[in-house]
Amino acid sequence: MLTSSQRQLLRVISESGPLSRTVLAAAMGLSKATMSGIARDLIALGILHETETVYGQGRPSILLDLHPEGAFFVGISLLQDPGPIVLCDLNGKIIARKNMPLSRDPEVIAGGIAEALPRLLAGRPDVAEKLSSLGVALSGFVDEKQANCVQSTLLGWQDVPLAKIIRQKTGIETFIENDAKALAVSEKLFGIARDIQNFSVVSFGEGIGCAHFIRGKLYRGNHGGAGEIAHCTIEPDGPPCRCGKRGCLDTVASIKAIKEMSKAGSLSCTSLAELEQEASAGNVVAVRILHRAGGALGLAIAHLIQFNDPGMVLITHVEGNFHGLLGTVVREAIEANVLPRYAGQTPVRTQRIDGDIWARGAASIAAHNFLIGPNPN
Numbered sequence: 001m002l003t004s005s006q007r008q009l010l011r012v013i014s015e016s017g018p019l020s021r022t023v024l025a026a027a028m029g030l031s032k033a034t035m036s037g038i039a040r041d042l043i044a045l046g047i048l049h050e051t052e053t054v055y056g057q058g059r060p061s062i063l064l065d066l067h068p069e070g071a072f073f074v075g076i077s078l079l080q081d082p083g084p085i086v087l088c089d090l091n092g093k094i095i096a097r098k099n100m101p102l103s104r105d106p107e108v109i110a111g112g113i114a115e116a117l118p119r120l121l122a123g124r125p126d127v128a129e130k131l132s133s134l135g136v137a138l139s140g141f142v143d144e145k146q147a148n149c150v151q152s153t154l155l156g157w158q159d160v161p162l163a164k165i166i167r168q169k170t171g172i173e174t175f176i177e178n179d180a181k182a183l184a185v186s187e188k189l190f191g192i193a194r195d196i197q198n199f200s201v202v203s204f205g206e207g208i209g210c211a212h213f214i215r216g217k218l219y220r221g222n223h224g225g226a227g228e229i230a231h232c233t234i235e236p237d238g239p240p241c242r243c244g245k246r247g248c249l250d251t252v253a254s255i256k257a258i259k260e261m262s263k264a265g266s267l268s269c270t271s272l273a274e275l276e277q278e279a280s281a282g283n284v285v286a287v288r289i290l291h292r293a294g295g296a297l298g299l300a301i302a303h304l305i306q307f308n309d310p311g312m313v314l315i316t317h318v319e320g321n322f323h324g325l326l327g328t329v330v331r332e333a334i335e336a337n338v339l340p341r342y343a344g345q346t347p348v349r350t351q352r353i354d355g356d357i358w359a360r361g362a363a364s365i366a367a368h369n370f371l372i373g374p375n376p377n
């Protein structure tokens with residue numbers, strides 16, 4: 001267990017990258033001697049190491065950074081079948097990967113993880129020794145202790161103490177998290193949002209997920225449901241949604257909705273890429289669908305910008321062509337619906353993600369708890 005001052009140091013480095021002892025001491029508001037003592041202990045633990053020497057004015061300074069092999073984490077995604085199970089280092093890099101069959105039975109999931117772990121760690125006793133904890137990403141609501149799944153429609157769960165069940169089977173400390181929130185933590189620890197305190201992630205896929213970091217912390221709200229833009233009503237009296245309401249963003253702008261609209265419009269497109277091709281060839285039905293979906297997603301993101309004034313909105317997508325008509329309409333709808341003084345002020349970035357992103361996000365939940373500690377509001 002790390003001390004709070006050790007975690008403070010690790011947090012500063014995880015947000016800034018390698019730093020000299022002088023800069024670290026200033027950032028932490030400590031004397032250089034006190035900070036150096038904390039750093040010495042972390043170096044002895046193998047979590048911190050000295051990297052390059054920087055030559056500038058005065059004495060050359062040595063930079064301190066996280067040691068990639070200082071600790072290891074396992075991440076599991078319950079969003080795919082088979083579910084990827086990955087082993088990540090302290091830089092968030094995947095160093096091993098296996099698959100395990102997905103189940104809706106928590107005991108079976110825990111048993112599958114316990115069975116997959118030796119395969120994942122095979123031939124790496126050094127890694128097994130430094131295995132810190134395990135993270136699980138799932139679709140649904142998770143409590144603030146990252147231990148219980150409060151509700152998951154996809155898995156058919158209500159109040160499932162999944163972390164405890166997995167810990168009992170594997171003997172490894174376990175944290176669980178909502179998929180979009182895990183993705184946001186991953187981007188904060190290891191990705192594009194490392195030095196951004198306020199940002200939102202919108203995951204655009206079969207469904208739409210969303211999560212926010214506010215003042216450098218994951219914001220989950222009172223019931224773990226903060227940022228669920230998928231079920232914001234975007235078309236009053238629109239199509240029925242699986243949540244029981246009508247006209248939710250998910251029913252208009254998700255990939256699932258886009259495919260359903262294509263089918264209803266008698267288009268043979270089976271992917272967004274094909275629909276984009278149809279639109280660029282002048283098919284008016286395809287153009288209309290992309291305008292409807294993109295306009296809805298852009299409007300929801302404009303609301304999000306209006307509510308939170310984030311330093312960045314990151315849209316992640318699995319499709320390769322967010323730069324087509326859909327992406328253009330989304331950007332136009334954002335600009336058209338935010339207050340004029342906000343227009344163009346919030347960077348909206350897009351990032352293509354692969355199938356391992358959720359398992360890596362899950363591992364980052366474990367890494368976040370190791371480096372920074374619990375993250376209550």
Ligand SMILES: [Zn+2]
Nearest residue numbers: 231241243248
């Ligand atoms: Zn809904």
